[in-house]
Amino acid sequence: MTAKIAILGASGYTGAELVRIIASHPGMEVAALAADRKAGMAMRDVFPHLAHLDLPTLVTIDEIDFSAIDLCFCALPHVTSQQVIPGLPADLKVVDLSADFRLRDPAAYEKWYGQPHQAVELQKEAVYGLTEFYREEIRGARFVAGTGCNAATGLFSLVPLFRAGLIDPDSVILDMKVGVSGAGRSLKENLLHAELSEGWMPYAAGGKHRHLGEFDQEFSLAAGREVRVQFTPTLLPANRGILSAAYVQGDAAALHAALVEAYQDEPFLHVLPMGQVPSTRSIRGSNMVHLGVAAERAKGRATVFAALDNLTKGSSGQAVQNANLMLGLEETEGLMMAPLFP
Ligand SMILES: NC(=O)C1=CN([C@@H]2O[C@H](COP(=O)(O)OP(=O)(O)OC[C@H]3O[C@@H](n4cnc5c(N)ncnc54)[C@H](OP(=O)(O)O)[C@@H]3O)[C@@H](O)[C@H]2O)C=CC1
Ligand SMILES: CC(=O)N[C@@H](CCC(=O)OP(=O)(O)O)C(=O)O
Numbered sequence: 001m002t003a004k005i006a007i008l009g010a011s012g013y014t015g016a017e018l019v020r021i022i023a024s025h026p027g028m029e030v031a032a033l034a035a036d037r038k039a040g041m042a043m044r045d046v047f048p049h050l051a052h053l054d055l056p057t058l059v060t061i062d063e064i065d066f067s068a069i070d071l072c073f074c075a076l077p078h079v080t081s082q083q084v085i086p087g088l089p090a091d092l093k094v095v096d097l098s099a100d101f102r103l104r105d106p107a108a109y110e111k112w113y114g115q116p117h118q119a120v121e122l123q124k125e126a127v128y129g130l131t132e133f134y135r136e137e138i139r140g141a142r143f144v145a146g147t148g149c150n151a152a153t154g155l156f157s158l159v160p161l162f163r164a165g166l167i168d169p170d171s172v173i174l175d176m177k178v179g180v181s182g183a184g185r186s187l188k189e190n191l192l193h194a195e196l197s198e199g200w201m202p203y204a205a206g207g208k209h210r211h212l213g214e215f216d217q218e219f220s221l222a223a224g225r226e227v228r229v230q231f232t233p234t235l236l237p238a239n240r241g242i243l244s245a246a247y248v249q250g251d252a253a254a255l256h257a258a259l260v261e262a263y264q265d266e267p268f269l270h271v272l273p274m275g276q277v278p279s280t281r282s283i284r285g286s287n288m289v290h291l292g293v294a295a296e297r298a299k300g301r302a303t304v305f306a307a308l309d310n311l312t313k314g315s316s317g318q319a320v321q322n323a324n325l326m327l328g329l330e331e332t333e334g335l336m337m338a339p340l341f342p
Contacts, residue, residue: 002026003027003028003070003327004029004068004070005022005070005072005323006031006032006033006034006064006066006069006071006072007019007032007034007072007073007075008034008072008073008076008084009034009076009077009097010033010034010035010058010075011036011037011041011046011047011058011185012075012184013181013184013185014075014311014315014316015033015035015073016046016047017311018073018319018320019033019043019050019053019055020049020050021316021320021335021337022320022334023050023053024334025320025334027327027329028320028323028327028334030056031056031068032056032065032068033055033056033057033058033059034058034059034060034063035060036060038058039059040058041057041058042057043055043056046058066088069092070093070327071094071095071326071327072088072092072093072094073095073097073316073319073323074094074096074098075097075098075315075316076097076098077098077184078100078113079100079115079118080098081096082098082101082117082118082122085100085101085122085143086119086122091142093142093143093323093326093327094142094143094144095129095319095326096126096143096145097315097316097319098146099113099148100145101126101143102126102128102147102148102151102214103123103213103214104124104128104217105217106120106123108213108217111213112210112212112213122143126143126145127141128144128145128217128218129146129147129318129319129322130155130218130318131318131322131331132268132269133155133159133218135325135331138322138326139326141326142326146315146318146319146322147314148210148211149178149182149242149308149314149315150176150178150233150242150310150314151214152308152313152314152318153289153308154176154211154215154231154244154306156269156306156308157174157244157246157291157304158172158219158222158246158248159218159219159222160258160259160261161248161259161304162227163222164258165223166250166251166255166258167248167250168250171247171248171250172227172230172246172247173229173230173231173248174230174232174244174245174246175231175232175245175246175247176231176232176233176242176243176245177200177234177243177244178233178235178242178310179236179239180235180236180238181310182242182310182314197237198237200236201234201235202232202235203235204232204233207230209231209232209233211231212229212231215227215231240284240285240309241280241283241284241307241308241309242280242306242308242309242310242314243279243280243305244306244307245303245304245305246305246306247296247303248301248303249301250300250301250302251300251302252274252295252296252302253295255304256271256274256293259291259304263291267336268289268321268332268335269288269291270290270291271291272290272291272292274293275293275294275295277305278290278292278306278307279307282339283308283309283313284339285312285339285340286312286313286337286339287312287313287318288308288313288339289306289307291304291306292304292305292306309339317335320334320335
């Protein structure tokens with residue numbers, strides 16, 4: 001028996017990535033695909049790279065018979081998600097990829113997203129979808145909120161270190177280089193080829209990025225006290241991938257040992273030998289996260305690096321990993337594909 005899957009937002013980047021992963025997943029089959037402007041189109045016309053697959057035509061969300069669905073991935077823009085999910089059957093398993101249900105505190109949501117949350121009760125039910133840190137809650141959950149892709153990269157780098165008290169919480173600077181597919185498929189002027197290529201540019205600088213809400217929430221929980229890190233992402237002319245450098249006060253050898261210990265049994269988290277640094281080139285198209293630690297010449301300072309693919313471990317791969325647990329499948333099922341290289 002394979003689980004019947006619906007994907008809302010199937011004509012977007014994360015929707016297409018969900019289809020790509022599920023196409024070779026032995027325990028899942030795509031039963032329904034929904035879109036907005038592209039409803040009525042065949043997937044092969046929207047995404048020629050999926051033309052070899054026998055897929056349902058894109059429909060509107062209200063055309064889907066959810067009684068025939070075992071689990072629904074919701075890959076819609078934020079705000080749309082909190083309007084759509086309350087209208088789905090109350091017992092339907094849902095993995096949301098948007099930002100709408102990640103923050104437990106409605107006031108924090110309003111602060112970072114600039115408007116009151118419209119589904120506060122549902123927000124209380126959501127389990128934060130970083131599998132490696134919330135595995136048992138996710139296994140029993142009906143509703144899981146996938147993390148931000150930048151947030152996932154920073155959390156994998158530092159949560160075990162905050163938990164072990166190995167870094168000074170007030171010393172952390174997170175610097176990330178991010179690929180453009182993180183911004184989704186809709187047209188934005190600064191994402192046009194002529195404006196994006198051959199240049200790179202920080203954005204949301206000065207403590208304005210929305211994922212700071214996730215960092216505040218999860219780092220504070222891990223450290224057992226309020227943590228407010230400094231974080232700036234830089235947009236690179238690259239399609240996929242996030243490379244994070246976390247500059248911290250802490251002993252590099254101890255940080256490395258703590259990451260090795262925390263992740264030794266994790267199938268997707270790979271800590272490189274001390275001094276080696278990760279590259280987005282080595283994780284592209286996979287569900288892997290590569291981590292590395294370097295000692296700095298300033299006494300007691302270190303850099304913790306992490307690389308992941310925003311469309312796999314940063315969103316759709318993470319979503320399938322969580323769905324596997326929710327459906328009682330092997331956590332790694334459908335997700336052990338090797339990265340694309342070169
Ligand atoms: N891209 C990434 O790396 C990551 C994305 N996310 C989150 O995942 C979600 C999806 O992202 P992404 O795939 O990049 O986004 P895209 O912009 O590429 O796709 C959005 C999808 O939502 C559909 N849609 C938009 N409005 C409506 C509506 N009112 N009703 C029904 N469908 C609608 C679009 O349909 P149509 O094309 O037909 O208009 C499209 O299929 C977002 O919330 C994003 O923030 C999270 C982590 C990483
Ligand atoms: C290049 C780019 O714009 N990247 C996005 C990543 C978005 C993401 O992780 O998704 P959510 O919007 O669901 O949080 C950003 O930094 O906002």
